[in-house]
Amino acid sequence: MGLGECLKSQVLCHVLISYVFLASGLLVNLLQLCTLPVWWLNKSLARRINCRLGYCISSQAVALLDWWSGTECTLYTDPKMYPLFGNENGIVVLNHSFEIDFMFGWSFCERFGVLGSSKAVVKKELAYVPVIGWMWYFTELVFCTRKWEEDRITVPQSLQKLRDSPENYLLLLYCEGTRFTAQKHRISMEVAETKGLPKLKHHLLPRTKGFWVTVQNLRGSVAAVYDLTLNFRNNETPSLLGLLRGKKYHPALYVRRIPLESIPEGEAECAAWLHKLYQEKDGFQEQYIQTGRYPGPIVSAPRRLGPLINWLCWSALVLFPLGAFLVSLFSSGSTLTILASLAFCYGASLLLRWMIGQTEISRSSGYGNKVNSSS
Numbered sequence: 001m002g003l004g005e006c007l008k009s010q011v012l013c014h015v016l017i018s019y020v021f022l023a024s025g026l027l028v029n030l031l032q033l034c035t036l037p038v039w040w041l042n043k044s045l046a047r048r049i050n051c052r053l054g055y056c057i058s059s060q061a062v063a064l065l066d067w068w069s070g071t072e073c074t075l076y077t078d079p080k081m082y083p084l085f086g087n088e089n090g091i092v093v094l095n096h097s098f099e100i101d102f103m104f105g106w107s108f109c110e111r112f113g114v115l116g117s118s119k120a121v122v123k124k125e126l127a128y129v130p131v132i133g134w135m136w137y138f139t140e141l142v143f144c145t146r147k148w149e150e151d152r153i154t155v156p157q158s159l160q161k162l163r164d165s166p167e168n169y170l171l172l173l174y175c176e177g178t179r180f181t182a183q184k185h186r187i188s189m190e191v192a193e194t195k196g197l198p199k200l201k202h203h204l205l206p207r208t209k210g211f212w213v214t215v216q217n218l219r220g221s222v223a224a225v226y227d228l229t230l231n232f233r234n235n236e237t238p239s240l241l242g243l244l245r246g247k248k249y250h251p252a253l254y255v256r257r258i259p260l261e262s263i264p265e266g267e268a269e270c271a272a273w274l275h276k277l278y279q280e281k282d283g284f285q286e287q288y289i290q291t292g293r294y295p296g297p298i299v300s301a302p303r304r305l306g307p308l309i310n311w312l313c314w315s316a317l318v319l320f321p322l323g324a325f326l327v328s329l330f331s332s333g334s335t336l337t338i339l340a341s342l343a344f345c346y347g348a349s350l351l352l353r354w355m356i357g358q359t360e361i362s363r364s365s366g367y368g369n370k371v372n373s374s375s
């Protein structure tokens with residue numbers, strides 16, 4: 001085992017990585033809070049500052065993926081479309097089958113220079129997650145309750161605010177609405193059957209209302225829908241804990257660019273279009289499983305140094321005070337202070353475990369476990 005492998009397996013390294021993420025993330029959250037007055041004085045400046053601050057957090061996750069675990073994603077796409085990635089606004093439609101699929105999205109956003117401004121339609125519960133959820137609030141992610149009676153009002157309002165975004169962005173929309181499980185798949189295929197739609201093998205039936213309101217509210221300010229299909233070699237099931245332990249995964253991503261003008265405006269037509277898209281995506285997944293390839297050529301999108309530099313800078317900033325604190329703690333020898341510090345560490349580890357739990361499919365919500373009707 002080399003030095004790198006040995007380091008990656010050390011619990012102390014995992015504790016330090018987690019500490020850097022939590023401490024720097026909370027500091028960034030505090031800085032984001034301090035930008036509140038700027039929103040009233042100069043909205044565009046406040047948004048730009050928050051994109052940079054958001055980058056400080058999300059690029060740590062990218063550093064973990066790209067540099068700590070050394071995972072490299074094989075990108076299949078049309079080389080003629082590649083120069084457009086990151087240079088225009090886009091709606092990203094991605095299959096939701098893996099615990100940390102959003103981190104692969106982030107990794108590509110970083111390569112295309114739009115990580116800080118990246119957006120998503122996310123369930124409201126995630127807004128309360130410290131560091132990540134609070135950062136998303138300031139970088140204007142679109143929160144939804146997955147109850148159409150409420151979302152039909154609030155989601156278009158949040159989307160409208162993105163129209164004059166000062167920076168290019170990619171907005172991620174998981175149309176399946178929840179992560180893939182066997183039970184959710186079975187139920188959603190029952191819904192497909194009652195609607196007379198063809199069955200999907202590798203996806204849940206997409207929820208069409210969110211896609212339709214997103215396209216309609218961003219028409220004119222977003223150039224394209226990016227259809228993304230992600231899978232892993234040898235049925236790998238990537239996890240955050242796996243990445244923390246330095247496990248290298250082998251993802252493959254197929255990206256198609258579809259001009260927004262080609263998507264129908266009417267709700268029913270748009271819904272039919274999305275169902276057809278998911279049938280195609282299902283075919284791409286099947287092809288990958290059968291042949292180990294997606295259609296189209298492989299394009300190289302090299303990782304960048306930014307996330308590593310950001311990570312090292314934040315590590316230096318928050319590890320030095322920790323070291324100084326530990327030295328003074330043990331030299332003072334006060335039992336009470338040592339006990340209080342241990343209790344604090346225990347609390348922080350519980351918080352971190354809970355945060356990691358948010359990514360785990362075994363703790364997935366009950367949404368999609370039964371047929372619901374919002375119409």
Ligand SMILES: CC/C=C\C/C=C\C/C=C\C/C=C\C/C=C\C/C=C\CCC(=O)SCCNC(=O)CCNC(=O)[C@H](O)C(C)(C)COP(=O)(O)OP(=O)(O)OC[C@H]1O[C@@H](n2cnc3c(N)ncnc32)[C@H](O)[C@@H]1OP(=O)(O)O
Nearest residue numbers: 102105108122123146147148172177188207210371372375
């Ligand atoms: C080139 C680029 C390359 C790389 C870059 C890639 C990507 C990077 C981009 C950005 C990254 C940025 C950030 C990433 C970070 C974070 C994101 C991470 C995770 C968070 C993700 C989530 O939180 S997912 C959950 C939240 N999101 C959604 O739910 C969105 C999808 N949902 C919708 O759109 C819904 O329509 C809704 C939420 C708006 C409303 O939901 P609701 O359930 O109330 O209503 P619906 O109308 O949708 O549902 C009722 C209809 O559905 C039928 N039904 C009933 N039961 C089922 C069932 N079990 N399955 C399927 N369908 C069902 C029912 O019959 C109703 O049908 P109708 O015909 O009446 O519509």
Ligand SMILES: CCCCCCCC/C=C\CCCCCCCC(=O)OC[C@@H](O)COP(=O)(O)O
Nearest residue numbers: 021060061064132178179355358359364365367
């Ligand atoms: C350098 C260390 C970097 C560590 C980076 C850690 C980043 C993650 C830390 C905490 C995670 C909190 C946010 C988790 C976001 C989870 C996204 C997700 O996939 O949500 C699920 C949602 O779609 C559907 O939910 P359900 O399937 O209905 O339930």
